Amino acid sequence: xxxxxxxxxxxxxxxxxxxxxxxxxxxxxxxxxxxxxxxxxxxxxxxxxxxxxxxxxxxxxxxxxxxxxxxxxxxxxxxxxxxxxxxxxxxxxxxxxxxxxxxxxxxxxxxxxxxxxxxxxxxxxxxxxxxxxxxxxxxxx
Ligand code: ATP
Ligand code: MG
Numbered sequence: 001x002x003x004x005x006x007x008x009x010x011x012x013x014x015x016x017x018x019x020x021x022x023x024x025x026x027x028x029x030x031x032x033x034x035x036x037x038x039x040x041x042x043x044x045x046x047x048x049x050x051x052x053x054x055x056x057x058x059x060x061x062x063x064x065x066x067x068x069x070x071x072x073x074x075x076x077x078x079x080x081x082x083x084x085x086x087x088x089x090x091x092x093x094x095x096x097x098x099x100x101x102x103x104x105x106x107x108x109x110x111x112x113x114x115x116x117x118x119x120x121x122x123x124x125x126x127x128x129x130x131x132x133x134x135x136x137x138x139x140x141x
Pocket of ligand 1: 007008009011013014017035036037038039091108109110111112113114115116117120122123124125126127
């Protein structure tokens with residue numbers, strides 16, 4: 001059984017990563033753990049507590065949508081053993097941490113994500129995960 005940690009952010013590249021993961025083994029041979037890391041607002045000095053709470057709500061809702069979307073997509077492409085992990089923290093630190101804690105054989109992720117810089121070869125999360133991870137990282141275009 002190949003145990004994969006698939007990092008998802010709702011981007012086209014991360015959907016491609018799900019397709020690539022499904023091709024790594026026959027149905028039932030791959031166990032897919034989907035992780036999304038929710039980042040808290042970095043600056044909130046000028047927000048009221050109510051506004052701050054509202055941003056948190058939106059961010060949790062977004063996380064649920066990203067993970068539900070990933071699970072639905074995964075089942076469509078034949079991944080049957082799936083689990084969703086909703087994490088809060090810093091993606092490039094917490095994706096490698098979860099991979100180790102959950103004994104994943106490999107991390108699967110997109111080369112780029114939702115970031116605006118279209119010309120970028122490799123997004124900053126992808127770069128830092130490769131740097132921080134102690135397991136192989138499959139980067140999918
Ligand atoms: P940048 O974030 O540097 O502006 P980007 O958004 O284009 O660039 P990355 O963030 O590195 O690129 O995204 C690469 C891959 O990392 C995505 O396809 C996805 O697999 C994963 N990823 C990015 N953000 C998250 C996150 N918050 N939680 C889980 N996985 C993520
Ligand atoms: Mg990004």
